[in-house]
Amino acid sequence: MTSTLALAARLRAMGDDALVAALAGRGVATTGIRDFFDLADALLEPDSLQACLSRLDRHAIAGLAALGERAASGGGRMSGSQAKAALGLDAPAVERLHEQLLLDFDDGGIAGWAEVAGQLARWPSLGLPDPRDDAPPPEHPAVAAPDRASTDHLAAEHAFAAMTATAELLFELEREPARLLARGALGQPETRRLAHAMAIEEPAVATLVAAAESAGLVRREGARLLVAEGSPPWLNLSASRRWVALAETWAISLPGDIRSRLAEHPDILWGQGLRDWLAWLYPAGGAWLAGRVSARLEEAERLGITAGEVVSTPGAALLSGETARAEELLAKSLPDPVDKVYLQHDLSAVAPGPLEPGIDARLRSMAEVDGRAIASRFRFSAASLGRAIAAGETAGSLLEFLEEVSLTGVPQPLGYLIGETAARHGLLRVGALPSGDPEAVSYVRSEDSALLGAVRVDRSLAALSLAANDTHRLVSRRDRSQVYWALVDARYPVAAEDSRGRIVQVRRPVSARVSAPAPVDPVRQLVERLRLADAGAPLDPGQAWLYRQLEEAIRSKATVTVSVRMPNDTVVDYRLEPASVAGGRLRARDPLSEIERTLPLSSIAAVSPT
Secondary structure (H helix, E strand, O other): OOHHHHHHHHHHOOOOOHHHHHHHHHOOOOOOOOOOOHHHHHOOOOHHHHHHOOOOHHHHHHHHHHHHHHHHHOOEEEHHHHHHHHHHOHHHHHHHHHHHHOOEOOOOOOOHHHHHHHHHHHHHHHHHOOOOOOOOOOOOOOOOOOOOHHHHHHHHHHHHHHHHHHHHHHHHHHHHHEEOOOOOEEOHHHHHHHHHHHHOOOHHHHHHHHHHHHOEEEEEEEOEEEEEOOOOHHOOOHHHHHHHHHHHHHHHHHHHHHHHHHHHHHHHHHHHHHHHHHHHHHHHHHHHHHHHHHHHHHHHHHHEEEOOEEEHHHHHHHHOOOHHHHHHHHHHEEEEEEEOOOOOOOOEOOOOEEHHHEEEEHHHHOEEEEOOOOOOOOEEOOHHHHHHHHOOOOOOHHHHHHHEEOOOOOOOOHHHHHHHHHHHOOOOOEOOOOOOOOOOOEEEEEEOHHHHHHHHOOHHHHHHHHHHEEEEEEEEEEEEHHHHHHHHHHHOOOEEEOOOOOOOOOOOOOOHHHOOOOOHHHHHHHHHHHHHHHHHHOOOOHHHHHHHHHHHHHHOOOOOOEEEEEOOOOOEEEEEEEEEOOOOOEEEEOOOOEEEEEEEHHHHHEEEEO
């Protein structure tokens, strides 16, 4: 009998979640499938099998070929110990192949599908190696011992650059989330913006964004890329610990066999050597394997796990699962963090090395980043200091912090700018109006009528619909928060006040979250459709299933075991070759007695492969 009947029975008996996972792993097309027999046929088609087999390593393929040949020759099921001894398939390998619907495994033992063996037998005609080929793996070129130090130094540079760029990515997304295209990728304008903020070339943006997303630092929400809740703690980590958080996520995502080999052989060249070895391990990998390897190698170089296609010493420790040692090794290659800066008369601040995370964050709150490298540069302005004061700083707290971290004191121009900005802060006051008038929800007031007039005619503030209420007050239909932040962004010396005239802090409103429709899972829809079709058949579900099983046996001219319930409730098994099903009856030939039997479908309890 063909495998269709047995596989269809197994698919029908699987739970919905297990079935969805199995079908998603196989990448089965969801159109044109009416029932479980159609689904079994689709899974056993040559193209579907080949797509799945191309992702298996040579050990699994050799075991499947032998198991399939055994099934094609009429051999019975094998026990787990027999499969391991004869085929080299241990229990985890059998379970994985079973989950991929490439073999049959139950309490009775392990059996292969003849269709799988048939597809593997066609490999030589497809230009693929014989599945039973036991060619030895290719040799890897080794790395010269003197190159190890230079490799580690270059990898540390890559790692530091990746951590710096990722931190800038988070700061930029905090300032303004990135818009995503319909397919979920970053468009060219957003890629260009992020590349400028991260100080990297545009092709590297996607790699580092993917690494940050895998590590839980950024998240997707509808059509936007946002900073995730886990990013603030990461920003407070040292550079080496930041690296471990990102690189470990990358390493965990590697297939176990590849990760273990790279960890065991850190002295080999990656690049073409790795490609040759993977081509041996996955003999039918083709374009899928080439793209996968190239992407992985690029990610490893960007993150500093490798340098020049050589695994770094910290990278090898990380791949071995020794994260603490990996962090320690990398920390030795990175420049020590500093807690002091040079404040200069041109209103800039220069850090002589990578800043301590806390000091870096505080400086960012009062100055613009003017350049990022091992030595960072910041620039103070009236606007940046105004934002710091609006966030709760005072002239005293700003000067105290800068005196503490400066190696050169606070230059007179910077001190003057801080004092002037603090003095001007609050010349404009924004408050809420309780009148209930929709045209006057909030107000802007100032004793400086010239400044108030400038605000009123400022075209960048036209959306606020500001209207004169009296000589020293404008009113707006927008709420206090919107008016306040619009004036802050337009760089006016503004403060928010409560009903008593006391200055209060106002949090910047978070843009409304765009709720994207839940993604439609076509595989789960297929499973739901099959269940409904199974339950809504003209016959009751059990009879409809028997009918399709018998139809399949007739189509394949197979012998099946038909279990018939007798009048006294006993069940008798017949080996039959079904010929037709009509009028609620089965007509079949009994090959043992060589007679034709006619059985009512209502008496048939089960149909199973012989």
